[in-house]
Amino acid sequence: MSGKNTTADVPHFSMYIDGEWVDTGASYEIRSSATEELVATVARGDLEHADRAVAAAKAAHEEGTWRRTSPAERSAILQRVTERFAERTEELALLHAQEIGATIRMCEPFHFGASLGHMQYLAELAGRYEFESGGPNLHPVLAAGKTRREPIGVCAAIVPWNIPLVLSVWKVFPALGAGNTVVIKPDEHAPLMLIELAREFEAAGLPPGVFNVITGEGEIVGARLAEHPDVRKIGFTGSTAVGKEIMRAAAGNVKKITLELGGKGPNIVLDDADLETAVDGSLFAFLAHSGQGCESGTRLLLQSAIHDEFVERMVRRIKTLVIGDPLDYDTDLGPVYSEAQRDRILGYVEAGKAEGATLACGGGVPSGPQFEKGWWVEPTVFTDVTNDMRIAREEIFGPVVSVIRFDTVEEAIAIANDSDYGLSAGVWTQDAQLAFDVAEELEAGMVWINDWHIAPPEYPFGGVKQSGLGREGGPRALDEYTEPKFISFDLSGGVDAKPYGLLFSTPPN
Numbered sequence: 001m002s003g004k005n006t007t008a009d010v011p012h013f014s015m016y017i018d019g020e021w022v023d024t025g026a027s028y029e030i031r032s033s034a035t036e037e038l039v040a041t042v043a044r045g046d047l048e049h050a051d052r053a054v055a056a057a058k059a060a061h062e063e064g065t066w067r068r069t070s071p072a073e074r075s076a077i078l079q080r081v082t083e084r085f086a087e088r089t090e091e092l093a094l095l096h097a098q099e100i101g102a103t104i105r106m107c108e109p110f111h112f113g114a115s116l117g118h119m120q121y122l123a124e125l126a127g128r129y130e131f132e133s134g135g136p137n138l139h140p141v142l143a144a145g146k147t148r149r150e151p152i153g154v155c156a157a158i159v160p161w162n163i164p165l166v167l168s169v170w171k172v173f174p175a176l177g178a179g180n181t182v183v184i185k186p187d188e189h190a191p192l193m194l195i196e197l198a199r200e201f202e203a204a205g206l207p208p209g210v211f212n213v214i215t216g217e218g219e220i221v222g223a224r225l226a227e228h229p230d231v232r233k234i235g236f237t238g239s240t241a242v243g244k245e246i247m248r249a250a251a252g253n254v255k256k257i258t259l260e261l262g263g264k265g266p267n268i269v270l271d272d273a274d275l276e277t278a279v280d281g282s283l284f285a286f287l288a289h290s291g292q293g294c295e296s297g298t299r300l301l302l303q304s305a306i307h308d309e310f311v312e313r314m315v316r317r318i319k320t321l322v323i324g325d326p327l328d329y330d331t332d333l334g335p336v337y338s339e340a341q342r343d344r345i346l347g348y349v350e351a352g353k354a355e356g357a358t359l360a361c362g363g364g365v366p367s368g369p370q371f372e373k374g375w376w377v378e379p380t381v382f383t384d385v386t387n388d389m390r391i392a393r394e395e396i397f398g399p400v401v402s403v404i405r406f407d408t409v410e411e412a413i414a415i416a417n418d419s420d421y422g423l424s425a426g427v428w429t430q431d432a433q434l435a436f437d438v439a440e441e442l443e444a445g446m447v448w449i450n451d452w453h454i455a456p457p458e459y460p461f462g463g464v465k466q467s468g469l470g471r472e473g474g475p476r477a478l479d480e481y482t483e484p485k486f487i488s489f490d491l492s493g494g495v496d497a498k499p500y501g502l503l504f505s506t507p508p509n
């Protein structure tokens with residue numbers, strides 16, 4: 001079975017468990033964020049499916065075919081799947097844009113295209129990763145030793161709706177590349193790329209049970225994976241609040257965990273910055289994907305001398321943006337993901353106004369017939385923000401930026417670091433030495449100098465403080481999905497050099 005049936009022009013997607021396409025009779029609807037039209041339906045999973053998927057993954061791990069497959073062969077399968085995704089770019093990028101409400105102009109090169117780059121890198125890495133390394137004789141009597149990095153076992157992955165493909169790739173590729181088995185639970189309204197990934201893994205000959213995709217509510221199916229005694233590792237991307245629940249649940253059997261959580265990126269513009277670039281770059285930082293990125297630059301720290309001109313230029317630039325049909329290549333800004341998301345964002349706009357911030361532009365739903373359906377929020381700039389306001393402390397996850405004025409570089413660093421989060425940060429200046437000095441002081445997993453949203457496959461992605469635990473991607477990506485085992489061996493056959501004299505005072509007869 002293919003796992004995809006089409007009824008009344010709307011495709012239906014099944015779950016993939018133990019090498020089989022599974023339906024339940026009930027389904028989720030995936031609707032366009034722009035038009036509310038039905039895009040697809042997806043099988044609705046439950047606790048039973050979580051348990052079945054984990055049991056299948058456990059059985060596949062114990063049976064051992066996949067973990068004993070050579071790294072080169074595992075890498076080849078990951079590369080074959082990457083090639084198939086690349087061949088299907090046009091079809092899949094469109095489906096993905098519809099699924100997550102992204103503009104096609106951004107989805108094709110970024111959400112989809114950049115994910116391909118990460119897939120390719122991680123697939124190759126799996127083939128050249130050092131699974132075994134010899135070490136020095138650390139003890140004078142130890143004949144030899146080696147470190148073997150072994151798969152952990154059943155790895156669960158839980159991902160959100162905003163950029164699900166790359167977030168999944170960061171977990172699935174290193175996990176499979178290292179020989180683990182995987183159960184992934186995407187957001188129930190954004191699982192299509194994961195189901196397509198399963199289709200290509202099946203075609204590439206991955207043994208049954210090695211990769212499983214289940215859908216379902218986070219509080220039920222996600223929570224089950226987090227506490228399941230047979231899951232040994234959990235890779236989670238989502239909100240900090242749920243990340244803390246995952247940590248608590250994972251304590252039950254001391255699961256390994258990687259957490260990629262929320263952010264409130266401070267974007268510092270110093271008064272010597274190239275203003276034209278910094279204005280466009282700062283818009284890119286908070287508006288890309290309608291601000292629905294964990295690494296977005298949502299606190300805009302402007303030095304006093306340039307503050308007024310910068311805000312004025314930014315508001316003028318925003319007025320030139322084309323807001324509308326996300327599937328039109330000329331559109332700059334599309335909708336937000338869901339009705340709930342829109343209401344949440346507008347709630348923060350009200351909170352900002354109530355706390356005394358000034359609305360420099362936006363703050364509502366754009367007007368016009370094309371905005372009567374779907375979920376829209378205008379690009380919104382708040383000025384006169386202080387760092388203690390909710391709009392400066394909490395993640396809004398929408399096209400809203402909070403502008404904070406500062407006088408000195410030291411003050412900017414202090415404001416930037418005064419946050420529970422520490423995912424991303426940035427500084428705009430033409431003074432290279434100063435830029436690196438500031439970058440060193442910022443408490444963040446990623447710092448961009450005169451840039452934003454840069455996440456190449458060769459570098460680690462992740463945050464400090466309450467933005468997460470561990471890193472994804474980069475050259476050490478498989479470390480998070482392997483357990484180092486130290487093996488010492490002495491093939492000399494004699495007891496002369498043994499340290500047993502520490503215990504026995506008399507030599508053996």
Ligand code: NAD
Pocket residue numbers: 158159160161162163167185186187188216217218219220221222223224226237238239240242243245246259260261262263293294295395397423462463467468
């Ligand atoms: P969310 O935390 O509500 O949900 C994320 C995933 O967790 C979903 O699949 C959901 O079904 C599941 N889930 C929900 N409750 C659960 C529970 N009790 N137990 C187990 N699983 C549960 O997040 P969201 O609203 O879908 O996504 C937005 C959040 O994700 C933002 O906070 C954003 O910053 C964060 N995010 C972080 C990164 C990163 O790399 N740091 C990347 C993208 C998004």
